[in-house]
Amino acid sequence: xxxxxxxxxxxxxxxxxxxxxxxxxxxxxxxxxxxxxxxxxxxxxxxxxxxxxxxxxxxxxxxxxxxxxxxxxxxxxxxxxxxxxxxxxxxxxxxxxxxxxxxxxxxxxxxxxxxxxxxxxxxxxxxxxxxxxxxxxxxxxxxxxxxxxxxxxxxxxxxxxxxxxxxxxxxxxxxxxxxxxxxxxxxxxxxxxxxxxxxxxxxxxxxxxxxxxxxxxxxxxxxxxxxxxxxxxxxxxxxxxxxxxxxxxxxxxxxxxxxxxxxxxxxxxxxxxxxxxxxxxxxxxxxxxxxxxxxxxxxxxxxxxxxxxxxxxxxxxxxxxxxxxxxxxxxxxxxxxxxxx
Amino acid sequence: xxxxxxxxxxxxxxxxxxxxxxxxxxxxxxxxxxxxxxxxxxxxxxxxxxxxxxxxxxxxxxxxxxxxxxxxxxxxxxxxxxxxxxxxxxxxxxxxxxxxxxxxxxxxxxxxxxxxxxxxxxxxxxxxxxxxxxxxxxxxxxxxxxxxxxxxxxxxxxxxxxxxxxxxxxxxxxxxxxxxxxxxxxxxxxxxxxxxxxxxxxxxxxxxxxxxxxxxxxxxxxxxxxxxxxxxxxxxxxxxxxxxxxxxxxxxxxxxxxxxxxxxxxxxxxxxxxxxxxxxxxxxxxxxxxxxxxxxxxxxxxxxxxxxxxxxxxxxxxxxxxxxxxxxxxxxxxxxxxxxxxxxxxxxxxxxxxxxxxxxxxxxxxxxxxxxxxxxxxxxxxxxxxxxxxxxxxxxxxxxxxxxxxxxxxxxxxxxxxxxxxxxxxxxxxxxxxxxxxxxxxxxxxxxxxxxxxxxxxxxxxxxxxxxxx
Numbered sequence: 177x178x179x180x181x182x183x184x185x186x187x188x189x190x191x192x193x194x195x196x197x198x199x200x201x202x203x204x205x206x207x208x209x210x211x212x213x214x215x216x217x218x219x220x221x222x223x224x225x226x227x228x229x230x231x232x233x234x235x236x237x238x239x240x241x242x243x244x245x246x247x248x249x250x251x252x253x254x255x256x257x258x259x260x261x262x263x264x265x266x267x268x269x270x271x272x273x274x275x276x277x278x279x280x281x282x283x284x285x286x287x288x289x290x291x292x293x294x295x296x297x298x299x300x301x302x303x304x305x306x307x308x309x310x311x312x313x314x315x316x317x318x319x320x321x322x323x324x325x326x327x328x329x330x331x332x333x334x335x336x337x338x339x340x341x342x343x344x345x346x347x348x349x350x351x352x353x354x355x356x357x358x359x360x361x362x363x364x365x366x367x368x369x370x371x372x373x374x375x376x377x378x379x380x381x382x383x384x385x386x387x388x389x390x391x392x393x394x395x396x397x398x399x400x401x402x403x404x405x406x407x408x409x410x411x412x413x414x415x416x417x418x419x420x421x422x423x424x425x426x427x428x429x430x431x432x433x434x435x436x437x438x439x440x441x442x443x444x445x446x447x448x449x450x451x452x453x454x455x456x457x458x459x460x461x462x463x464x465x466x467x468x469x470x471x472x473x474x475x476x477x478x479x480x481x482x483x484x485x486x487x488x489x490x491x492x493x494x495x496x497x498x499x500x501x502x503x504x505x506x507x508x509x510x511x512x513x514x515x516x517x
Numbered sequence: 518x519x520x521x522x523x524x525x526x527x528x529x530x531x532x533x534x535x536x537x538x539x540x541x542x543x544x545x546x547x548x549x550x551x552x553x554x555x556x557x558x559x560x561x562x563x564x565x566x567x568x569x570x571x572x573x574x575x576x577x578x579x580x581x582x583x584x585x586x587x588x589x590x591x592x593x594x595x596x597x598x599x600x601x602x603x604x605x606x607x608x609x610x611x612x613x614x615x616x617x618x619x620x621x622x623x624x625x626x627x628x629x630x631x632x633x634x635x636x637x638x639x640x641x642x643x644x645x646x647x648x649x650x651x652x653x654x655x656x657x658x659x660x661x662x663x664x665x666x667x668x669x670x671x672x673x674x675x676x677x678x679x680x681x682x683x684x685x686x687x688x689x690x691x692x693x694x695x696x697x698x699x700x701x702x703x704x705x706x707x708x709x710x711x712x713x714x715x716x717x718x719x720x721x722x723x724x725x726x727x728x729x730x731x732x733x734x735x736x737x738x739x740x741x742x743x744x745x746x747x748x749x750x751x752x753x754x755x756x757x758x759x760x761x762x763x764x765x766x767x768x769x770x771x772x773x774x775x776x777x778x779x780x781x782x783x784x785x786x787x788x789x790x791x792x793x794x795x796x797x798x799x800x801x802x803x804x805x806x807x808x809x810x811x812x813x814x815x816x817x818x819x820x821x822x823x824x825x826x827x828x829x830x831x832x833x834x835x836x837x838x839x840x841x842x843x844x845x846x847x848x849x850x851x852x853x854x855x856x857x858x859x860x861x862x863x864x865x866x867x868x869x870x871x872x873x874x875x876x877x878x879x880x881x882x883x884x885x886x887x888x889x890x891x892x893x894x895x896x897x898x899x900x901x902x903x904x905x906x907x908x909x910x911x912x913x914x915x916x917x918x919x920x921x922x923x924x925x926x927x928x929x930x931x932x933x934x935x936x937x938x939x940x941x942x943x944x945x946x947x948x949x950x951x952x953x954x955x956x957x958x959x960x961x962x963x964x965x966x967x968x969x970x971x972x973x974x975x976x977x978x979x980x981x982x983x984x985x986x987x
Contacts, residue, residue: 393627401947428715
């Protein structure tokens with residue numbers, strides 16, 4: 177049975193490790209294979225040719241969306257340039273009909289409010305937000321301004337910097353999607369990671385550790401159910417007591433345990449025939465009896481061995497005492513010297 | 518067995534009265550006021566960047582916030598099994614007064630009151646019942662900050678805690694921090710006062726004091742050194758321990774953050790730890806890892822550094838590695854998996870309270886499944902420790918419609934452990950249903966029911982809650 181269980185543990189471990197390995201490996205492969213540059217628009221080449229941003233993004237100062245180049249506009253030059261290129265490198269492949277197949281233009285989530293027009297009225301250079309765009313062959317998502325850049329600039333310019341300035345829905349008093357359900361069970365690892373990525377940055381809304389306390393001091397974590405209250409907390413503490421220390425100090429253990437007997441201490445538990453002795457006769461320091469019973473006063477009351485030469489240490493007690501008869505102890509004389517000293 | 522002496526009776530009974538009055542006085546008018554002054558519900562989410570909706574009502578700025586503001590959380594619990602039942606009311610009050618940018622003095626208070634409505638019932642006994650009284654009140658924070666004090670970035674007086682110290686400092690006293698000086702951003706701070714030990718009966722002989730210095734010598738980097746002196750006197754023992762710690766925090770570009778800390782206890786090394794966090798926003802990928810090494814056995818120490826010695830004996834040296842990977846696989850699906858491995862350094866130290874373990878965990882969240890607002894989540898957790906395993910798994914389905922969120926789910930845990938013969942198996946199955954309704958920006962109502970079926974009994978819990986932000 178034990179062998180079967182051991183095999184089952186190993187199999188579970190193997191499955192979990194395989195899952196993690198596949199996950200990490202898959203991400204790595206996406207990285208390696210995904211970096212091969214595909215044919216696309218190069219801002220660098222066009223900037224070098226002297227084109228301005230406005231030449232392609234004509235609506236940059238008149239609409240929320242700056243607009244994308246039209247096929248006809250590109251063809252003004254590319255009709256000749258593409259004449260000697262293979263078809264897959266014609267500028268036409270960047271269009272569906274007359275509409276530019278844009279990648280980076282969709283980086284802003286639907287939930288974000290942003291207007292190029294509003295920003296065009298300020299003395300802000302395009303490169304202030306689109307850092308490195310003019311030198312880029314393939315505009316990466318990371319080249320776009322992030323929330324940190326936006327809020328920093330808004331702060332410097334002394335303009336509105338509230339959540340609602342840029343977000344349609346997300347606000348300090350509106351929980352994000354991730355908080356919708358089972359968040360009480362799931363939020364621990366995210367919080368402990370101290371992640372500063374926008375989606376996982378608790379500090380964006382929860383600006384002080386008192387926010388954690390507000391909940392945690394009024395209700396326990398979800399896994400603190402009745403089983404946990406009765407027995408589970410001990411099982412978890414045996415494995416990782418530092419986890420408990422996130423909220424509790426040892427004075428709270430003492431507060432309960434001074435008053436509460438373990439659930440198995442009922443009926444004849446503790447009597448001389450009780451099996452509880454079996455655990456005590458193991459090395460005392462390493463078992464859970466020691467949690468409360470720092471010493472064993474009842475054992476000290478056991479009659480000492482008579483001071484006669486035959487009661488030397490190492491003698492086999494059972495040679496004389498109760499030979500063939502049961503002793504009034506659960507261990508049946510395996511460790512007499514523990515109590516009868 | 519007798520009840521232990523009422524802890525810190527002067528503080529607790531006073532706190533008890535104050536918090537009870539505050540909670541009682543605040544709750545009824547608060548609920549009425551919240552209902553009357555509630556602002557309209559925020560507009561539903563809009564879609565389409567090209568056609569932005571009417572701007573959402575902006576939240577109040579700091580300057581518009583009232584002088585006195587805070588939160589009151591009220592939760593009523595009823596638990597029952599068979600013929601036995603337990604009714605509890607828990608109130609948590611958070612109050613903030615003033616604004617740091619315009620007031621010379623600001624204040625903060627946080628307290629919790631638990632009222633066992635129908636008296637102590639041993640079936641549902643918990644920490645709040647440990648002193649045999651029906652009302653248990655705790656004061657966690659009560660401080661004032663003095664602003665515009667020359668050369669100081671912080672002057673805080675009262676009951677407070679500091680999280681960044683080698684052990685969390687929780688005390689009644691003062692904390693002063695200087696401004697940052699020079700191009701290195703050098704800053705000094707000091708604190709001291711009577712330790713706050715919420716469950717001890719006497720404050721005599723308890724002391725927390727310390728000093729720290731930190732600087733930002735280069736871009737994205739921070740160094741900090743801490744010294745902490747702690748004294749703790751209890752009925753049978755008294756302790757006096759010193760902690761020394763040094764740490765660094767460094768951001769490398771926008772994608773990697775690392776930090777490390779080392780600490781000493783008295784004249785002996787205590788522990789070393791390091792963390793790394795890597796983010797690749799383009800892929801929605803987050804990878805984090807950490808290492809912890811406990812260098813010396815930790816025994817009977819001051820409460821703040823105590824490794825639960827009274828209950829679990831010494832904590833022996835061990836190494837622990839942790840790694841977790843999370844990724845937005847597609848826009849609406851988030852997966853996370855991770856592992857923690859702990860190894861006790863000396864095989865001879867492995868025992869009942871010092872175990873090796875491997876822990877694996879995984880989480881999946883899937884938003885807007887089939888219809889907008891419908892969500893699924895699943896989580897799995899597996900601990901494989903010496904002679905003990907705990908596996909847990911669960912999932913729930915939730916649906917958000919307007920200001921209301923409803924969810925239904927189940928959770929199952931299997932505890933296998935060695936109580937003498939390695940044959941114990943405890944099964945815990947929980948079913949739950951939850952309803953959360955946001956009546957306004959100020960008031961949130963909650964209701965949930967839980968059925969727990971474990972090897973001891975079947976337990977039911979109904980919880981009604983209201984959170985009022987004012």
